[in-house]
């Protein structure tokens with residue numbers, strides 16, 4: 001009897017201590033931990049207050065631009081009749097569902113010579129999906145990619161056209177533009193080359209809130225503790241950034257793939273100067289030939305709209321939190337907000353629909369010089385088309 005009473009007393013004391021301790025826990029302690037460090041909290045926390053935004057984020061090309069491959073979803077992607085790709089009469093790669101996943105299996109004269117699993121996908125599928133498989137702590141690109149313009153498989157861009165190839169490494173650099181974080185380990189292999197290993201479990205797939213807005217824990221803690229405060233604190237206010245800062249916030253991923261990063265761009269946050277992250281790209285800025293793929297920033301900065309206005313940024317036409325894909329009428333209204341009157345020749349005016357589609361004439365689709373893809377049985381590679389962000393008069397396309 002006496003023993004039981006003592007146990008009850010002890011239990012009571014313990015629960016009181018727990019209650020007191022939990023009261024001492026600050027708002028910050030209660031937030032989920034984020035692998036990027038103490039300043040971050042993760043998208044799940046952001047959407048608790050910003051309820052209208054998860055929709056636009058989770059289903060947007062930014063949010064979906066990298067992910068683990070979920071077998072059922074992948075099976076939906078390809079048609080059952082197009083799961084085989086022949087390089088020539090001897091060699092082919094077949095997309096096969098097996099017990100432990102979906103594989104790209106290489107055959108030489110009917111004999112299996114390699115089989116690697118779809119582990120990770122890059123791209124939201126807007127234009128393409130590229131896939132990667134793990135080998136230890138290294139990622140490699142699979143030989144076939146899926147292209148939306150043909151609804152079919154083709155050889156991954158830049159791969160040999162006449163045989164399957166499984167050796168192309170995918171580095172953390174892909175995640176710097178297509179993801180939000182990956183932990184990597186670099187070791188010096190020789191005087192000129194580094195060996196990189198990545199931690200699977202550390203990857204934050206897709207581009208999340210804090211990738212674009214910067215670490216947000218302090219912002220969250222402040223607004224939990226001050227629910228009456230309706231002005232945002234401890235987070236970059238986009239409106240107050242300079243024009244260059246706004247351009248840099250997008251340019252960190254939209255300035256082309258040739259830039260050399262001298263520090264990880266995962267840490268880039270709005271307000272930072274892109275030049276602190278990248279060595280200057282002399283080819284791009286020095287009157288070179290920027291590509292429509294991945295380099296919207298340099299293309300736009302070469303337009304008269306950009307050069308002769310003081311305010312044009314990506315936000316003049318894009319709002320990351322809305323989805324108006326394909327609605328060229330809405331985009332055209334954004335042109336008209338600066339161009340209330342235009343001097344079109346009678347000939348141009350005769351083409352009609354001038355006010356609802358400025359885009360196809362002044363931002364035509366062009367084929368990328370860097371990316372093309374090889375379909376089976378075709379002599380020439382197929383073009384990868386993107387909008388030109390050099391807004392201009394393109395006489396040859398129009399007349």
Ligand code: HEC
Pocket residue numbers: 041042043045046047048049050209210213215216217219220223224229230231232233235236237238239
């Ligand atoms: C406890 C509630 C709360 C949480 C959680 C929260 N915010 Fe906010 N946030 C606010 C309030 C309040 C404002 C000010 C009113 C508004 O603009 O909606 C705001 C405004 C913002 C703004 C607008 C800044 C501007 O340009 O005016 C951004 C960006 C933002 N939050 C990002 C985030 C991110 C990223 C996260 C997750 C890391 C997050 N918020 C989590 C409450 C919250």
Ligand code: HEC
Pocket residue numbers: 043046047050053054057062063207208209210211212213238239315319320321
């Ligand atoms: C690809 C980059 C990007 C991602 C990802 C992103 N945002 Fe934004 N967000 C922006 C930009 C740019 C603006 C400023 C828009 C403007 O001023 O035109 C903005 C504006 C906001 C605002 C101000 C109100 C509004 O609707 O304009 C809030 C709040 C916000 N973001 C929260 C979030 C949250 C929460 C997430 C994750 C669910 C998120 N953002 C993901 C780029 C991004």
Ligand code: HEC
Pocket residue numbers: 060061062064065066122123124125126127176177178179207211212249250251252253254314315318320325
């Ligand atoms: C962390 C890198 C990153 C940042 C920062 C970023 N983007 Fe992107 N953006 C991408 C990638 C990668 C894609 C391709 C997504 C896919 O897989 O379809 C993309 C796609 C887009 C698209 C086409 C798809 C769509 O949503 O319609 C637009 C427009 C765009 N970005 C605009 C912007 C603007 C404007 C900013 C600055 C506010 C910005 N991006 C910031 C990486 C980024």
Ligand code: HEC
Pocket residue numbers: 061122123124125126127128129130170171173174175176177178252253254255256257292293294295296386
């Ligand atoms: C400097 C940033 C950057 C790097 C590095 C980068 N990409 Fe991209 N990637 C983009 C942007 C921006 C887009 C979308 C717009 C475009 O094509 O201009 C894109 C588009 C794509 C698409 C098509 C997405 C879709 O839904 O249409 C795939 C697939 C892709 N990238 C894979 C990769 C892979 C794999 C790597 C690494 C080998 C890589 N990217 C490296 C910025 C980058």
Ligand code: HEC
Pocket residue numbers: 304305306308309311312316331332334335336337338339358359362363391392393
């Ligand atoms: C922020 C304001 C702004 C926006 C938005 C804008 N422009 Fe412009 N644009 C300008 C200015 C300023 C000029 C230079 C006018 C001049 O030289 O008198 C210009 C020039 C042009 C020119 C002449 C180009 C040349 O090389 O001579 C064309 C064509 C044009 N814009 C089309 C467009 C289209 C189409 C859109 C929408 C996709 C658009 N603009 C959006 C400000 C803007």
Ligand code: HEC
Pocket residue numbers: 250251254296297298300312313314315316317318324325326327328331334359363385386387388389391
């Ligand atoms: C003058 C208007 C305008 C400006 C400014 C602008 N864009 Fe675009 N952008 C467009 C239009 C129009 C499209 C085509 C949209 C569609 O087809 O739904 C587009 C498409 C895109 C795409 C998808 C690629 C493709 O070819 O489908 C990306 C990525 C993109 N923009 C990024 C950017 C970035 C980054 C900036 C700033 C450097 C920027 N844009 C500035 C009008 C603009």
Ligand code: HEC
Pocket residue numbers: 332335336339341342343344345346348349351353354355356357358359361362393395398
């Ligand atoms: C059918 C193709 C076509 C369409 C649609 C079109 N333009 Fe043009 N635009 C041209 C051509 C061609 C020129 C050169 C002058 C000419 O021959 O008419 C031009 C010239 C311009 C100029 C430079 C002359 C000036 O007015 O200063 C601007 C700005 C411009 N367009 C803006 C726009 C805007 C904004 C829209 C949509 C509301 C638009 N254009 C729709 C073909 C087009």
